[in-house]
Amino acid sequence: MAFEIVAIRTEGYLPDTPDKITEVKLSDGTIETVPQVVIYIDDKMEYYYTTSSLTKASVTSVHPSSGHAYIRTVGNDTRRDNLLSLPEF
Numbered sequence: 135m136a137f138e139i140v141a142i143r144t145e146g147y148l149p150d151t152p153d154k155i156t157e158v159k160l161s162d163g164t165i166e167t168v169p170q171v172v173i174y175i176d177d178k179m180e181y182y183y184t185t186s187s188l189t190k191a192s193v194t195s196v197h198p199s200s201g202h203a204y205i206r207t208v209g210n211d212t213r214r215d216n217l218l219s220l221p222e223f
Contacts, residue, residue: 135179135180136180136181136182136183137160137161137174137179137180137181137182138160138161138181138183138184138219139158139159139160139161139181139182139193139220140159140160140161140183140220140221141158141159141220141221141222141223142155142157142158142159142217142218142220142221142222142223143155143156143157143158143159143165143222143223144156144218150218151218152196152205152206152217152218153196153198153201153202153204155168155205155218156168156202157219158171158181158205158217159223162195163202165221165223166204168203168204168205169202169203171187171193171195171205172195172203172204172205175193175194175195175205176195180192180208181193181205183207183216183217183220184218185194185216191207191208191216192207192208193206193207193217194206194207198221205217
């Protein structure tokens with residue numbers, strides 16, 4: 135089963151990196167914390183968001199050597215992550 139992320143909640147004003155995302159809202163209205171999503175992704179559950187061109191962008195967990203684990207889109211080599219383009223709730 136795949137879960138679509140439709141909105142995000144962030145810490146701070148105008149965050150510019152995906153590690154500032156604290157919660158996500160799914161298409162069914164469920165709100166999950168990023169630590170929950172990281173656990174689910176690590177357990178092989180699939181998360182994605184739909185881009186403006188209506189394609190699915192997969193979401194992955196990131197485990198930096200320092201700091202907390204966070205989520206971002208797969209194959210993103212920029213500091214500006216696609217998840218940050220989602221509306222805030």
